[in-house]
Amino acid sequence: MNKIAIFASGSGTNAENIIKTCKENKKIEITTIFSNNKNAYVLQRAVNHNIKHYIFSRTEFFDSQEILALLKEDNIDFIVLAGFLWLIPEYLINAYPNKIINIHPALLPKYGGKGMYGMNVHKAIVENKEKETGITIHYVNREYDKGNIIFQAKCNVLPTDSANDIAKKVHELEYTHFPRIINDVVSKL
Numbered sequence: 376m377n378k379i380a381i382f383a384s385g386s387g388t389n390a391e392n393i394i395k396t397c398k399e400n401k402k403i404e405i406t407t408i409f410s411n412n413k414n415a416y417v418l419q420r421a422v423n424h425n426i427k428h429y430i431f432s433r434t435e436f437f438d439s440q441e442i443l444a445l446l447k448e449d450n451i452d453f454i455v456l457a458g459f460l461w462l463i464p465e466y467l468i469n470a471y472p473n474k475i476i477n478i479h480p481a482l483l484p485k486y487g488g489k490g491m492y493g494m495n496v497h498k499a500i501v502e503n504k505e506k507e508t509g510i511t512i513h514y515v516n517r518e519y520d521k522g523n524i525i526f527q528a529k530c531n532v533l534p535t536d537s538a539n540d541i542a543k544k545v546h547e548l549e550y551t552h553f554p555r556i557i558n559d560v561v562s563k564l
Contacts (some may be wrong), residue, residue: 377452377561380407386514387417389457396554402562407449440550453561461516475515478553480545483511497538505532510548512556526556
């Protein structure tokens with residue numbers, strides 16, 4: 376059984392979708408939710424699914440190895456970032472090489488990097504009159520959105536699409552593909 380920790384900063388819709396989908400795979404268990412936001416609704420989702428959760432500060436994350444100790448204590452094999460906005464520190468990347476994945480709401484390498492998340496990405500897509508966008512699932516390295524790409528899926532952008540329209544299309548791709556790719560990657564461990 377491969378144990379997964381999910382890191383999230385917000386409402387946790389992707390996290391919940393992953394939790395529900397992974398329950399069907401007997402080789403994977405979502406055991407822990409970590410959040411840097413004490414008000415994030417993902418914490419309530421963890422409670423709803425009887426999943427252990429931790430809230431941590433910037434100091435605990437970047438200036439100590441408390442998070443690594445908790446991951447080791449819970450025997451975590453793999454980390455999934457689902458709407459987690461902080462850069463992952465080197466000590467975690469070293470402890471989990473090619474075992475941390477993230478989803479990005481664009482076709483990397485376009486529209487990646489610090490500050491490019493959520494509606495910021497979708498607004499940039501509209502402003503630049505892109506004809507397509509999508510999602511990228513990638514391994515995490517020491518730079519925002521620069522890790523090796525695992526999977527991409529595309530959707531068309533219509534000239535009349537708003538940033539909200541694009542967000543809906545991208546969320547559909549996330550809900551369809553992210554749990555499947557997690558299952559595929561983690562099942563091969």
